Amino acid sequence: MSGIHEDGVRGGSIIKDIGSDDDWQPTVIESLCMNCMQNGTTKLLLTRVPFFKEIIVSSFSCDHCHWSNTEIQSAGEIQEQGVTYTLKIKTKEDLDREVVKSDSATTRIPELEFEIPPFTQKGSLSTIEGLLDRAVEGLEQDQPARREADPELATSIDGFIKKLQNLKHVEEEFTLVIEDSSGNSFVENPAAPKKDEALTVTKFKRTIQQDIQLGIRADDDTEVDEEEPAENVVEAMKNEVLVFDTNCSQCCKPAKTNMKLVDIPHFKEVIIMATVCDICGHRTNEVKSSGATEKLGTKITLHITDASDMSRDVLKSETCGVLIPELDFELGMAAVGGKFTTLEGLLKDIKDLIVDKNPFISGDSGASDTLAKLREFGKKIDMVMAAEMDVHIVLDDPAGNSYLQNVYAPDPDPEITIEKYTRTFEQNEDLGLNDMKTEGYEKDDKLVKTT
Template sequence: MEGTNNRHEEEEIMDVRSVVEAICTDDDSAPVYQVESLCMRCHENGVTKFLLTLIPHFRKILLSAFECPHCGERNNEVQFAGEIQPRGSIYRVEFTSGDQKMLNRQVVKSETATIKIPQLEFEIPPEAQRGSLSTVEGILLRASEELQALQDERKKVDPQIAEAIDKFILKLKACATGNTAFTFIIDDPAGNSFVENPFAPSSDPSLSIEFYERTHEQQASLGYQPIPSEVANEAVVPNNVEPHGSVGAVAGRRAIAQGNSAEIAEALFRYTAPEEVMTFPSTCGACAVSCETRMFVTKIPYFQEVIVMASSCDACGYRNSELKSGGAIPAKGNKVSVSVKNIRDLSRDVIKSDTASVIIPEIDLELTSGTLGGIVTTVEGLVTKISEALERVHGFTFGDSLEEGRKDKWQDFRARLIKLLSLEEPWTLIMDDALANSFIAPACDDIKDDHQLTIEEYERSWEQNEELGLNDMDTSTADAAYNSTNDS
């Protein structure tokens, strides 16, 4: 009997372990905790097992698996134990008809995420499905099963509605089986949801990622308390009037660098020392406690004037640094490229903005804008950070069920990425920034004498201006006020 009980306990633990293996964490020795829980189906006591582990992109998560020995009810759930991300995120995937294999993309859905399929006018609100680790196919099939579960009762109450739902379930299953084209959208204000890119590290033509600033309502839903000054300002501004400068201003002044403030200061002080460091009160982005932010202005030769802001929280230890562009939004975007040939080129300073994409043609690498955020580093440091980012996403790519060919592809790509730093062959680093807020430092005093560095300006497309919020930006009020001041 004792051996049978031990085997049963091992099987229950594997319910949680199987979920962990799906994300391929390296911490196989993490303890599994269990508690008695009430079964909501038969109202008898079952067992819930918990495992705290670490997965890529989301830091710590809490996996839970429930099983009732009386009625056989089983379920599992994923909850995020780490911090809420600075911005919300929207993942959008375009599926074509007959694309069954692509429906196996892994999806991490947090408890605050909303799933949408515009073609069906279908939406799964956060409260309808808990946090889960699944695939696109699994999420759609689960939604169809939940709709089907109450159909017998609906047919007794309202047969017409039940018939309409039956037709809708067929459409939903057609999406889940790849028989029809559709768009899969997951919108998460907490920024903790994720959709796998099966072509990684190459770009995915079907997948687009958008990051956005949360509204006050979304902040409140995540548990943040509004800043008193913001509440007061909202009371003054009418609901139908957009405050001047709010449209597009966030995109236009988005942080160029986020990292260790001491490292940023050390890099920038090589150009000019700040004449004045200003300090003003602010609110911690992690715990909402009052803290201080320090700001100074400096000028980078051949680039532009920038504003450096650094804040730290004594309560939770959160640190944040931002480097914002000064002056007006550039009229054109630019593409900066450098041919890396020697050790000196690896030491070139690099400012990569949040709106810049990174391309290394020799290894077919392309990072879309928003990837890695904004950073102040060197050419060598940028390659290292890309490699570290790939290490973090290995949890979604190196599982036991992964095809051997895909695993070899990842390992070969990482080896080629690290090989860039050995400089066995020249290679090219390209940064394409629609806001011209990115920069690669020249290797000589005069940028004209640096023949390995090229800067190409281009006109932004309407789509790029729309994404940055520039098409809706209205500066007429500010222009009129500025002109009237100069006339007087």
């Protein structure tokens, strides 16, 4: 790429945030047009999208035949877990939701038994309507050849194309499912900062085949990883900080991750992982529970009465949601991840996620009403942190592995209410507990072997 120094930096970091005020121009290269076989122009832009890490946006245009094409590729690391977005499309406004779909994502419409397998389309930054148009375009591409070779099949596909096109009228509700084993896809929540009632986000553990498809496992490596017993890992982490090499999630340069087992008074032991990059200064911390999923879910409610409440320690597990009823706000468990911080730190993270680093309110794509609504929400969060609003903070953790500091411990805290509840079937499904069998599995295993 012209204009890029040997160290991969052009006037600083090679990757800029979307919405950055810096004068950041794409790299322009001459490339072959696959439509007319003449030379066209490709523009490449390396950028960072919150929720989606680093991406490469490429745009091709040909002055000879006027054919154009845009696509995205992930420039960041593959996430620890895959992600599935399930969206109930009820109105035409839902078709305007912006979508980041990586090339490893599977797109499904169950009502039509329609599926686009992974790695059959390039990644894209589009809308729901754009995804439908792209699917129609892909089906129409080979129709002339089909009509000559198999007219009956071509007629059948024409009928299916009409069904896809009719979905854009939204005469009936339908479902769009985007399942991405890399974890690098995203569907916009236009109601942010409120909960999106039409969208469900779940994470899952990749299969061996999915690891092979992503290139993070050798093709001939089909053996199930043998994990060291959890009790041995916990014992090894006591009284010492474990350090291992990793790559920074921001600049991708080598960094160190520290791991420590911490005993939280009046709660339980947790594993804290912290990464500090000496090159770009980026810092992250993540919390994992060292124990099992509790038998009951836990809902912790704090009534904020003083600014000193902001200094309370908070352990938010990766399965915990955050609610502020007075602001009609709910943050799903998949949004922030596990954190060990203060209440003020948690609220700042929420503000950064919803307002300051929201890619869909930046630049020309930011709708004025959405921008005003989110800025107003940011002001309310600032008022909450200053204890200028009478609100309640609710930590709802179906796994029961979250904690809010009781400053009166071991006596009860008058401002905190703790409620234990039985999980629903859907919550157990999200936690992977419905298919988990811990008793009598030996008998079933013997039965399978003998049949």
